[in-house]
Amino acid sequence: MKEENPYWAKRLTQSPFSDSHFTPQLKNKVLMRTSTKSNNRKFTSITVATLLPVAIVLFGFFIFARKDTLQTIVPSYFGMATASMSEQKQYYKNGRLLISLSPQHEARAGEMNGYIFHFEEPFENFLGKLMTIQAVNLRSGLVETVSSEVIKEPNIGYPRLERYALRFALPLDGLWRIEVKLDNNLYGTLMINMQSPSWEITPMFQSDVYLLRGFEKQVGFIDAGFKAGKDQKYIWHFWGTEEKLNGPFEVKAIKEGSDNLIDVYASNPLSSANALGGPLNGADRALPTSMMLPEVGRWRLLPYVHGKLLDPIVVEVK
Template identity: 50%
Template structure:
C-alpha cells in the first residue's frame, strides 16, 4: 500500500515554470549549438594546428638548408668569388653527385668538402673511392683522398654526407675527379682563391724561432740564397695518422704555376720519414733544400702525399 503524498509534495513535483525549459525544440537547438560550437572549436584548433605544423615545416626546412649541409650552397661562382664552377655531375639526365665546398677556399690552405652521392650504398661498398684534382691550366695532378668504403655516412642509409678535407697548391680552376676502383665515376669543378704572398712570419717553439704555421708546421730558417743548398730542420705537430709516411717539399715561385721538387725522402724506406719529438714539436726531420732563383717562393710540404700547409720565403741573389 503506497503512502499518499501530501498536497505540498505534489506541487513540488512539477518544475516552477509555466513551460518546461528543456522542450524538444530547445533540446534540438542546444544540440545544434553544441555541434556548431564543437565544429567551430575544432575548426579553430585545426587552423591553429595547420599553422603550427606549416610554421614548423618552414623553420625545419630553413634549418635543414642552413645546418644539414656543412656549408651554405651558394649559386655557382658566388661562394668562391671566382668564375662559374660546376659542382654537380649528371649522367643521362640524372644527377649522380653534388659537391659542397667550403666557401672562399684558398690555394695552399686545408678546406672542408662534402659530397652528396645519389646512388645507393651498394654502388660503393667494398670499393676504393679516390678523389683526384687536376689543375686546368698547369695540368698538376693531386690525389687528395683515397679510401675503401665500408659503411654509410653517419645517420644515413648511403653516402649522403661523404666528407673530406684537403689543400691544393695552386690558385685557379681545378677539376675534381671521382674514381671507383680506379674507374672514372664523374667530375666536378673547384676554384681556389689566390693566397697571400707575404713572407710567412716566425713563431717561437722551445728555444728556437721557426718560420711556418704555429702548432702545425715550421722550420728553423737559415735563410735562402738562390742556387745554394742549405740544411733546414723541420718541425711538425699532429697525430700519427697525419705524420706517418714519406716527406717531400715542393715549391712554386710567385707569378708562375710551375711546381718544382725541392726535397724528397726515400719513398721505399721512409714509411716513417719523420723522427720523434724535438723543440716542443711532435716530430722533426732535417732536410737539405735549394731554390734556383731569387724572389718569393711558396714552400709546399707534403707527408704521405698530403699537402699540410704552405710557407712563403724570400730568396736572395
C-alpha cells in the same frame, strides 16, 4: 623579183662612218689586251696549282701539331676554350644526380680549404671500395691526389656519405677538375675555381723553445733564412696521426708569378715507408732536411707526405 639597184648595193657595203674607226692603232690595242688577259689567266692557274698543296700541308700541320705548339701560334684560341668553362658543383649521370660539392667560400690557391661532398647513392655502393679524389689543373695539367681511403662506414649521424668532408690545398689558381674514382674507375667529375693565392710571408709560431715558420699544430720548420742558390739545413716539424704522417716526404716549390713547380727535397726511397723521425720540440714527428731555392723572390714551399699536400708555406729568398 626586182633586179638589185647597183647604186644602193654599193652604198650598203660601205661603212656608215665618215672615217674608219678600226684603225691599225686600235687593232694593236685589242691584240695587246687579249694577250694580257690570256697571260693573267695562265698566271692565275699556275698560282692556284702551286699554292694549293702548300695550303693543304699548312692545314694538316695545324690539325696534327702538338697542343703546346698551337698555343704558341694561336694562344688566344686555347685561352678562350679555358675561359668558356665554368664551375660545375654537381654531377649527373643519365639525368640522375650522383654528387654535389660544397666548397669553402672564396677558396684560394695555396691555402687549406674545406670541402663537403654529398653522395646520393646508397652506402652499399661505396662500402669496401677505395675512393680516390684527384684534382687536375686545367691550365698546367698538374695532378694532385687530395684523398684516398677505403670506405668502411657512413658519415656520423647519416645513413650514407651525405657529408663526406675533406680539407686540402691546391697550389695553383684557376679551374680544377675534380675526379672521383672508386677502385680506380671514374665515378664522376666536378669543376671548381681557385682564386689567386696570397703571397704574404707565412708567420712564425712557437713550439717548445723554438720559433717555427708555418702553421701551429700542423706543420712548420726552423727557418734559418733562404739565400738564392745556397743549400741550408732546416728541421721540419709535423703534427697528426700515424696514418697521416707515415710515408715518403718531399718538398716542392713554386715562385710568385710562375706555374712551374720545382723539386726541393725528397726522402730516401729506402726509408719511404716511414721517412719522418720521432717526436721533437713538442711536435709528433720531425725531420732534418737540406733545401735550396734558386732565385731571389717569394716562394711557396709545398710539403707532401705520402703524396698528399700539407699546409703550404710562403718564404722570402734573398
